[in-house]
Amino acid sequence: MADNVTPRVRVPRDATAGEEITIKTLISHPMESGQRKDGDGNVIPRSIINRFTCTFNGETVIDVTLEPAISTNPYFEFQAIVPESGTFEFTWYDDDGAVYTDSKDITVG
Amino acid sequence: MAFGSALAAVMPFRAFAAVEDNIAAFTGGAAVGSEGITLIAPEIAENGNTVPIEVNAPGAEAIIVFAAGNPTPSVATFNFGPMAASQSAATRIRLAGTQDVVAIARMPDGSFVQASQEVKVTIGGCGG
Amino acid sequence: GNWGKLAAQQALSQSDLLQFDTFGNVSLIHITDIHAQLKPIWFREPQINLGVGSNKGAVPHITGADFRKLYGIEDGSASHYALSYDDFTALGQAYGKMGGMDRVATVVNSIRADRPDALLLDGGDTWHGSYTCYKTEGQDVVNIMNLLKPDAMTFHWEFTLGSDRVRDIVSDLPFAALGQNIFDAEWDEPAEDFQPYQFFERGGVKIAVIGQAFPYMPIANPGWMFPEYSFGIRDQRMQEMVDEVRGQGAELVVCLSHNGFDVDKKMAERVTGIDVILAGHTHDALPEPVLIGETIVVASGSNGKFVSRVDLDVRDGRMMGFRHKLIPIFSDVIAPNAEVAAAIDAERAPFLDELTEVIGKTADDTLLYRRGNFNGSWDDLICDALIQERDADISMSPGVRWGPSIMPGQDITREDIWNVTSMTYPNAYRTEMTGEFIHTIMEDVADNLFNTDPYYQQGGDMVRVGGMGYSIDVSKPIGQRVTDMTLLRTGEAIDPAKTYVVAGWASVNEGTEGPPIWDVVENHIRNLGTVQVKPNTSVKVSGA
Numbered sequence: 056m057a058d059n060v061t062p063r064v065r066v067p068r069d070a071t072a073g074e075e076i077t078i079k080t081l082i083s084h085p086m087e088s089g090q091r092k093d094g095d096g097n098v099i100p101r102s103i104i105n106r107f108t109c110t111f112n113g114e115t116v117i118d119v120t121l122e123p124a125i126s127t128n129p130y131f132e133f134q135a136i137v138p139e140s141g142t143f144e145f146t147w148y149d150d151d152g153a154v155y156t157d158s159k160d161i162t163v164g
Numbered sequence: 165m166a167f168g169s170a171l172a173a174v175m176p177f178r179a180f181a182a183v184e185d186n187i188a189a190f191t192g193g194a195a196v197g198s199e200g201i202t203l204i205a206p207e208i209a210e211n212g213n214t215v216p217i218e219v220n221a222p223g224a225e226a227i228i229v230f231a232a233g234n235p236t237p238s239v240a241t242f243n244f245g246p247m248a249a250s251q252s253a254a255t256r257i258r259l260a261g262t263q264d265v266v267a268i269a270r271m272p273d274g275s276f277v278q279a280s281q282e283v284k285v286t287i288g289g290c291g292g
Numbered sequence: 293g294n295w296g297k298l299a300a301q302q303a304l305s306q307s308d309l310l311q312f313d314t315f316g317n318v319s320l321i322h323i324t325d326i327h328a329q330l331k332p333i334w335f336r337e338p339q340i341n342l343g344v345g346s347n348k349g350a351v352p353h354i355t356g357a358d359f360r361k362l363y364g365i366e367d368g369s370a371s372h373y374a375l376s377y378d379d380f381t382a383l384g385q386a387y388g389k390m391g392g393m394d395r396v397a398t399v400v401n402s403i404r405a406d407r408p409d410a411l412l413l414d415g416g417d418t419w420h421g422s423y424t425c426y427k428t429e430g431q432d433v434v435n436i437m438n439l440l441k442p443d444a445m446t447f448h449w450e451f452t453l454g455s456d457r458v459r460d461i462v463s464d465l466p467f468a469a470l471g472q473n474i475f476d477a478e479w480d481e482p483a484e485d486f487q488p489y490q491f492f493e494r495g496g497v498k499i500a501v502i503g504q505a506f507p508y509m510p511i512a513n514p515g516w517m518f519p520e521y522s523f524g525i526r527d528q529r530m531q532e533m534v535d536e537v538r539g540q541g542a543e544l545v546v547c548l549s550h551n552g553f554d555v556d557k558k559m560a561e562r563v564t565g566i567d568v569i570l571a572g573h574t575h576d577a578l579p580e581p582v583l584i585g586e587t588i589v590v591a592s593g594s595n596g597k598f599v600s601r602v603d604l605d606v607r608d609g610r611m612m613g614f615r616h617k618l619i620p621i622f623s624d625v626i627a628p629n630a631e632v633a634a635a636i637d638a639e640r641a642p643f644l645d646e647l648t649e650v651i652g653k654t655a656d657d658t659l660l661y662r663r664g665n666f667n668g669s670w671d672d673l674i675c676d677a678l679i680q681e682r683d684a685d686i687s688m689s690p691g692v693r694w695g696p697s698i699m700p701g702q703d704i705t706r707e708d709i710w711n712v713t714s715m716t717y718p719n720a721y722r723t724e725m726t727g728e729f730i731h732t733i734m735e736d737v738a739d740n741l742f743n744t745d746p747y748y749q750q751g752g753d754m755v756r757v758g759g760m761g762y763s764i765d766v767s768k769p770i771g772q773r774v775t776d777m778t779l780l781r782t783g784e785a786i787d788p789a790k791t792y793v794v795a796g797w798a799s800v801n802e803g804t805e806g807p808p809i810w811d812v813v814e815n816h817i818r819n820l821g822t823v824q825v826k827p828n829t830s831v832k833v834s835g836a
């Protein structure tokens with residue numbers, strides 16, 4: 056299991072009804088590609104985040120499949136519609152079975 | 165100049181046959197157009213291990229990204245849901261040398277469009 | 293001899309050098325790439341500075357007699373000496389050293405006497421390039437430049453002080469630290485420590501100065517020293533910034549740039565609404581601005597040799613005309629400003645013994661210089677030092693454009709050595725490379741210089757090579773430029789499969805090991821006593 060995996064997200068606190076907002080996410084993770092070798096010449100096993108999803112009030116914004124070519128500390132930026140107040144849920148799925156989550160509430164005023 | 169050890173990353177690569185197979189697997193061999201998709205990537209990567217890219221294909225269901233010169237070309241697939249405000253996304257990718265980055269979008273009518281851009285990965289000049 | 297020197301200097305006067313018919317309502321003063329040269333220096337301009345693609349044969353890629361012919365400069369004149377390379381030694385005897393920030397202060401003050409609210413803009417590569425700058429982490433240059441009261445600055449080598457130190461200095465700067473292309477690498481947002489632009493109200497004109505830092509910082513310099521930042525040209529954002537400042541009422545838009553001249557020309561073609569680009573990084577000195585569309589591009593040299601004055605007539609929100617002068621800082625003719633001179637000496641005082649120690653001298657037939665696309669005698673000497681002191685087959689020295697010259701028959705002091713080697717990643721590595729890999733390096737660096745698209749050019753010169761000759765066709769694409777690589781020691785062709793011992797310095801890789809380059813060069817010069825560098829004929833150039 057990768058150590059110190061910490062997700063961070065940037066979502067505006069509030070929006071107007073129907074506003075299109077930009078979301079940025081980062082998760083600290085080595086994204087070990089499975090192609091590197093250690094000092095003894097042994098292949099370091101692959102260990103990556105392989106899927107990332109963002110939903111708003113249960114409906115999908117984006118669902119990403121990640122391959123080992125995604126950089127260390129995977130970063131995503133995308134746009135979401137905010138028709139009403141609610142909650143963004145962010146989920147990262149690790150090769151090792153671990154699941155990391157974060158959520159952000161947004162208020163439509 | 166980055167001379168020294170970390171040099172393997174700059175050997176020039178040509179597109180491998182692998183990327184053609186990967187593209188065919190996504191498109192099912194369908195013809196691929198070039199309108200309605202943009203791919204933004206730097207001309208020169210500041211760091212081949214973390215190259216910012218941005219894809220945008222209005223109306224697309226999904227966009228798949230390949231690094232044509234990587235030993236394993238697949239990079240990511242973005243599937244857009246009903247709450248996506250645009251069919252666009254940005255991320256950071258690893259490039260093993262100067263090569264083309266390719267983005268292909270699958271549209272709701274089953275058609276495909278493609279954009280590509282060459283990104284130069286260099287060991288660097290020196291400067292004034 | 294002395295007679296010539298007297299005659300030449302009598303022909304020059306401070307008032308002539310500063311003479312300027314004040315024009316319009318705004319004055320800009322531009323200085324750039326001083327590389328921490330606070331004292332007057334010798335500095336020979338390049339003999340070879342090839343342009344490619346649409347810049348082939350265009351300024352600044354014109355040198356020597358062709359350059360003088362283009363600008364109507366008389367052979368043997370002061371401008372010949374200041375702006376071209378040939379007869380440098382003889383003309384140097386007549387006209388003396390150039391630069392010195394105390395002389396620059398005199399020029400700046402004189403312009404401000406004409407136009408009290410003139411803007412002084414520093415294009416960067418300021419806090420780098422000398423012994424004292426290294427030892428004080430840039431503080432000596434910061435202190436001296438503050439006395440000149442700049443209004444804004446942008447950046448390149450400054451970042452090699454490390455981002456903590458840069459933020460430290462910037463937080464105390466009494467003027468604007470600008471860079472619209474300096475981004476926070478983590479979140480891809482404009483970095484908070486640097487503003488994209490600054491507004492000034494001068495001569496009743498609303499002026500916006502937009503900063504453009506060196507775009508390729510993490511490639512040309514060690515990115516691990518400033519990992520929080522990302523750069524790039526970002527010309528789309530430049531357009532947004534221009535539109536934004538115009539929207540806020542800017543009547544004059546000035547871009548203080550460290551792109552390099554050809555990159556600036558391309559940016560001027562792609563971004564509309566910039567009136568003046570003050571160009572830096574490529575160290576070109578041009579007697580006239582180059583006009584691209586409605587943008588003028590001004591190039592003000594390096595190492596403190598020149599200051600540009602640009603007077604502008606701005607009316608009804610438009611630049612209606614300009615008058616320009618590239619002022620050469622002849623140090624024997626322009627009187628030093630006493631306050632700045634004393635401050636420079638005070639900065640140097642704690643280091644004076646180390647600075648002035650004589651390590652060796654140049655032979656009567658040897659001028660040490662650096663500028664030129666392929667060779668410089670200074671670099672030839674450094675490459676020899678690396679081969680001798682590090683017991684290598686081949687040596688490599690970065691093709692940087694800073695570093696003063698040393699006249700024939702002159703003492704070489706420790707300060708002189710540091711002036712061409714000072715940097716924060718000085719370790720002289722020793723490693724093995726295959727012939728194929730050496731070729732890859734040569735091609736890679738050549739493409740950073742000779743790619744026909746300026747946006748792929750990084751503004752340095754070709755890596756200097758010792759122990760190996762080669763041919764280069766600059767008109768070819770990457771992978772095909774460099775041929776006939778030959779090990780000079782044996783005369784044999786470089787074998788792609790064979791391994792060679794390569795010594796070099798200025799690696800951008802973290803953890804590079806080896807003695808600092810200044811020690812390597814100092815030992816070598818000490819051993820030689822008198823340094824003689826033979827003309828270098830090991831690089832054969834074609835396609836120019």
Ligand SMILES: [Mn+2]
Nearest residue numbers: 292325417573
């Ligand atoms: Mn410079």
Ligand SMILES: [Mn+2]
Nearest residue numbers: 292417448573
């Ligand atoms: Mn520079």
